[in-house]
Amino acid sequence: MDRLVDIGSLTLHVRDWGGGDAPPLFLVHGLASTHRMFDLIAEPLTRRYHVFAYDQRGHGLSDKPDDGYDFETIAGDLDRLAEALGVADRPLVVIGHSWGAYTALYYAATRPERTAKTVLIDGGLWPVHDSLPTWAEAEVAMTPPTYRGITVDGLKVLIRNWLGDAFRPELEPLAESVFDLSDPNDIHARLSPSNHMQIARALWAFTPTDYFPQVRCPLLVVNAVPASHTSDAQMQEYARQAESLAPDVRVVWMPDTIHDIPWHRPRELVDVLDGFL
Numbered sequence: 001m002d003r004l005v006d007i008g009s010l011t012l013h014v015r016d017w018g019g020g021d022a023p024p025l026f027l028v029h030g031l032a033s034t035h036r037m038f039d040l041i042a043e044p045l046t047r048r049y050h051v052f053a054y055d056q057r058g059h060g061l062s063d064k065p066d067d068g069y070d071f072e073t074i075a076g077d078l079d080r081l082a083e084a085l086g087v088a089d090r091p092l093v094v095i096g097h098s099w100g101a102y103t104a105l106y107y108a109a110t111r112p113e114r115t116a117k118t119v120l121i122d123g124g125l126w127p128v129h130d131s132l133p134t135w136a137e138a139e140v141a142m143t144p145p146t147y148r149g150i151t152v153d154g155l156k157v158l159i160r161n162w163l164g165d166a167f168r169p170e171l172e173p174l175a176e177s178v179f180d181l182s183d184p185n186d187i188h189a190r191l192s193p194s195n196h197m198q199i200a201r202a203l204w205a206f207t208p209t210d211y212f213p214q215v216r217c218p219l220l221v222v223n224a225v226p227a228s229h230t231s232d233a234q235m236q237e238y239a240r241q242a243e244s245l246a247p248d249v250r251v252v253w254m255p256d257t258i259h260d261i262p263w264h265r266p267r268e269l270v271d272v273l274d275g276f277l
Contacts, residue, residue, distance in 0.1 A: 007080035012054050013061035017042045019050030024087035027053040030098025031199050032144060032191045034060035036174040037097055040266035048277060049093060054081060058195040069198035071106040078107060091116035097262060098123040102206055109214035119220045122259050125238045128204045135204060142200040150187050166264040212245035219249045220276040224257040250276060
């Protein structure tokens with residue numbers, strides 16, 4: 001069931017996958033994505049949890065304020081969403097992908113009493129500023145495409161190129177949710193460039209090792225390893241840091257997998273999540 005939920009300061013678009021009175025589980029998408037990143041993994045999770053996926057502020061069908069894209073405000077949105085949904089009296093399972101994984105890590109570290117378990121899917125592990133030492137470099141690298149003049153057919157080609165060998169026809173509408181298609185002559189990302197860059201700046205400044213020591217709940221880290229690659233030494237070092245700093249960490253490497261694991265390897269990911277949850 002899809003609905004708009006008023007959390008006081010703004011309205012968030014939420015998909016309630018159901019699960020009755022089971023413990024609450026929240027799925028938190030990444031930068032310039034939507035709740036549909038989790039369409040292929042959410043339903044199986046309702047066997048044990050009441051599952052919610054939502055569009056974060058600025059994204060999808062949620063409100064798009066001009067500010068509030070720092071990690072604390074984003075975490076506060078989740079607090080207020082849990083309250084509005086009537087599940088704030090129970091610890092949350094939080095599963096984040098990409099930027100959402102950094103959000104999930106921040107949430108677990110700053111709200112240990114509110115968090116039952118946390119999952120980081122291909123994110124939350126590495127500091128962006130390690131590879132982009134200055135904001136000037138990061139600003140260039142993290143500026144989103146403009147998509148000016150793109151047509152509906154052009155968008156379909158873009159999505160196929162984006163997903164590469166992972167493309168399947170059922171993924172096309174999920175990927176299209178990132179874009180506003182209401183005017184075929186003005187197709188654009190639902191996340192505005194200015195809001196995108198506010199998130200990028202917060203993400204660039206984030207240092208995961210500052211937060212792992214504060215995590216008290218069990219933590220699962222799932223990393224994609226692209227085709228024809230092995231997990232590189234630097235990523236393995238980041239994983240070792242997480243394991244040494246947080247009290248209960250499990251790291252899983254998924255070979256031959258793109259960054260968007262919930263789309264590319266949903267069955268395998270559900271198996272990994274089931275084993276952890």
